């Protein structure tokens with residue numbers, strides 16, 4: 001399955017040889033290393049990207065969901081050129097940050113906002129804020145949920161074994177993760193068991209409100225509501241990590257489910273591909289931040305380029321109307337996969353949420369990480385390399401999802417489905 005990819009990408013292979021001598025695995029993020037070697041890209045425009053060999057791909061990865069507006073959106077290009085003429089970073093507060101705070105406050109129904117640059121920073125700070133507010137140490141996370149690359153939450157993100165606490169990186173001391181407790185997604189009892197035992201020591205329950213790092217696994221609404229009630233009983237804060245979901249539905253998962261968590265984090269798509277993240281929530285909780293109170297700092301926090309990009313993205317591009325068009329294209333794609341399943345009699349389950357969707361190579365929709373783990377990854381990799389060699393990046397990895405941007409069109413979806421049909425027929429025929 002890899003031979004076509006290897007034939008088409010000799011320059012990527014050669015760059016990998018050079019890069020891996022200077023950068024571990026030749027990449028800047030572990031997640032971008034896909035054996036045998038990563039794809040090295042040079043540019044993107046609209047719904048497409050180009051690699052160093054001159055191959056063009058229709059991009060459905062969209063920078064792991066960071067590009068809900070597609071590549072090089074003309075409105076953003078114009079606004080950023082103008083902004084850059086007046087400096088990229090000022091070292092004092094940038095006045096337009098207040099405009100952005102107001103936009104986020106209204107759109108995501110939060111009282112107060114602070115800005116950082118990455119999703120990792122946002123979830124790290126959200127936990128610190130929750131601990132400072134509650135004066136408690138422990139936190140609950142869910143198996144299969146990813147919240148970035150910091151020590152306390154790199155626990156049971158993608159464990160192979162069941163029932164054990166599993167740290168996902170070398171170099172993380174046991175002492176640091178002893179306060180991280182792990183529950184099962186969509187299993188209220190697993191949360192209740194932990195809370196009834198340790199509830200008075202638990203500062204927060206953090207979750208991806210729609211799990212998007214094990215494909216897409218929506219929560220049962222009764223499960224979510226049960227957790228909110230339980231948390232209230234024990235004074236535990238709920239943190240929705242909306243780094244992905246916040247840019248895939250107009251007002252994120254909080255808006256979609258009509259829930260108001262104590263804190264939310266945002267990142268990825270909200271700044272049109274520039275680094276900007278948000279920690280936001282109830283006023284009395286956010287008020288613990290401050291000099292000689294709870295630390296939150298960063299040279300690049302709310303840098304003017306990201307702030308302007310976010311204002312333009314949220315007010316002019318990711319509008320309610322544009323989401324409506326995106327959802328239509330998204331349904332077209334998932335319906336196309338569902339039709340293929342019938343035509344080809346192949347075990348695939350397609351699912352969508354907001355601007356995203358995915359396929360599981362199974363005849364069931366997984367409801368938690370254990371069910372997700374049972375699916376054979378090898379078929380996904382066959383599918384991925386074949387799709388790639390035929391000019392479609394379907395998503396970034398077997399646990400990721402596609403993102404439909406405001407610059408995708410019907411032709412992109414039709415092309416995706418034509419290639420998928422060819423690829424799935426090939427997989428079926430062995």
Ligand SMILES: Cc1ncc(COP(=O)(O)O)c(C=O)c1O
Pocket residue numbers: 064117118119120121123146147148149208212213241242243244267268
């Ligand atoms: C739900 C979620 N939270 C946090 C992060 C971390 O964001 P970043 O990669 O910007 O640090 C990610 C990244 O994929 C994510 O999916």
